[in-house]
Amino acid sequence: MQRARAVMRNDNLIIHLDEPLNQDHLETVAGSTDQFYIDFEVADTRKARVQQRRLFFALLHDIEVWSFTPKDYLKEIFYTQYEIYTAGKEISLADSTKSSVSDANTLLDLVIDFMFEWRVPFKKGYELLPRDQRYFLYQCCRHRVCTICSKRADIHHIDVVGRTNRNKVDHTKRHVMALCREHHIEIETINAVNFAKKYHVPVTGIKLKLEDLKELGIKGKYEDEKVEQ
Template identity: 65%
Template sequence: MQLLRTRLIEKDGKWYQVQELNEKPNLDHIETVSGSIDEYYTYSELADTRKARPQQRRLFFALLNDIVDEFIVPQDFLKAMFYLQYQIYTDGKQISLSNGTQSTVSDANKLLDLVIDFMFEWHVPFKKGYELLPRDQEYYLFECCRHRVCMICGNKADIHHVDVIGAGMNRAHVDHTKRHVMALCRKHHGEIEQIGQQDFSAKYHVPVDGIKLDVETLRKIGVQGNYGKTTN
């Protein structure tokens, strides 16, 4: 995984991305995968190249403390484990959250995503790190939905539809991939319905736009709907 410098070019009302590669690509591999060396698809995301923030460091160690409390393991062991996991995930890239680090905000976010994912998978309660969690981060909202954990309090959650489904409409006949959802427990689900989205957002300092989920995720969390012939 390498960081590519990208330039945006506008031509005839259309926008194009031009990426500068620091080494010659494997043309044989490209042709094998795409059938052509002139046109192929890649995945890209906007990288935040600012240096990793102190807030990210505080969140990382607060979450490690939550895991320490749950499993009674040394913090240094967990730090080394997640650093190694990050290195494997990024094909050998090193990371550091120390003062003077060369790691970026995007690098630190990838590391935090690995820790948050671990905590959801192993049902580790968010305690010390809960108030520091970036609830506006799409990955966190996705994980809350995927594991049916309330984004406000961490308790067992229902899937709340931001795009209201009309009364009398059969939810099993709805394509939920086209609707925005949030994970909220019964208490907070009822509260957002009672006080409205804007007051709810202001009270808990969370976004209320929701996110869209793919078919596989919706099926795994038991949301039945009309998904055509798409299979897992």
Template identity: 60%
Template structure:
């Protein structure tokens, strides 16, 4: 991977990005893959300079231990399995050692892979559940997709947080414009008893939940007007 530095500027009322190599380019490699040393297309990603957080590592290993208890596989084996999956998914190596340069974004991708696995295989969230990122959109999306209560993990319905309106036919509503949250019946009642702000503060969840795309809503059986989607 070629290391570069990007600069953003405006010229003739157009937005441009200039790329400057941080170290000498491997021109032979560039010519091999692009057919030219002078003109070629690049894919790039924004480098995350934030070093991984201690709480991220704590969450990763809490989830790994939940999988170990469920599967009776050795912790080291489970950890290496997700390290390899991360490498296959990103093309990069990862380490959670204190001395590593792993970024916040890198660990988020790794944790998302673990959470995906646990949802797909119905692995019980135990110790890891106490530290789950309930405020993060991706986790809430997965709870919706697998109908898990965002608070306790029990079976959930997809509840609207916006007022739909008295007498309105929900089948005629574009639900992609509505905020939702996956809650079991107990915590749904609790939500209405406490109110949105107190509920969010008590359970460390976002006040507004998330919006879902039409495809996900259809798979969840939420009927609505999706003609324009």
């Protein structure tokens, strides 16, 4: 993970790298240095929130119940994992913390990843999860977990496909959300706008990248093998 600073000038985003780009590594990973895609995150430098601390320990409680592992031990494991992930950066969620909202979000993402990957039941922490964040919606789709209740889910199209042959639908242009059968019926009954207000989720859901669609086994028409951004 390479760090950089970004500056907005008119409609252009100019990125200044903290260190020179490794051209050989980039060519190995991306196959070319002429054109490639990057992911970037706008850092929220505000002090980590009490709500983030509550969510972190609620999720640790869920893992503790599932694994019979003491919460304090789990905390140290994820703090260490955060340090490894950030190349040595320390984190704290104490009242006196100097960690930022973005730092805490990175820690929470590591915990949520673990829970999805190992199918840890979301119980105490589920009501506190940030369902309006794209990352969480993506993980629900990836692991077929209902965005609303954590039950087994299917991929629901927010912009309804209707009776169209799904194999001929270009899914890269459609908005989706992982929903169980019960909530799938509900969103179609009360419509997406009312559903979004009731459960505090984005009315548009998310768009999945081509590789995610293929990994999920969603059949469809993938024009030019490209995803609209």
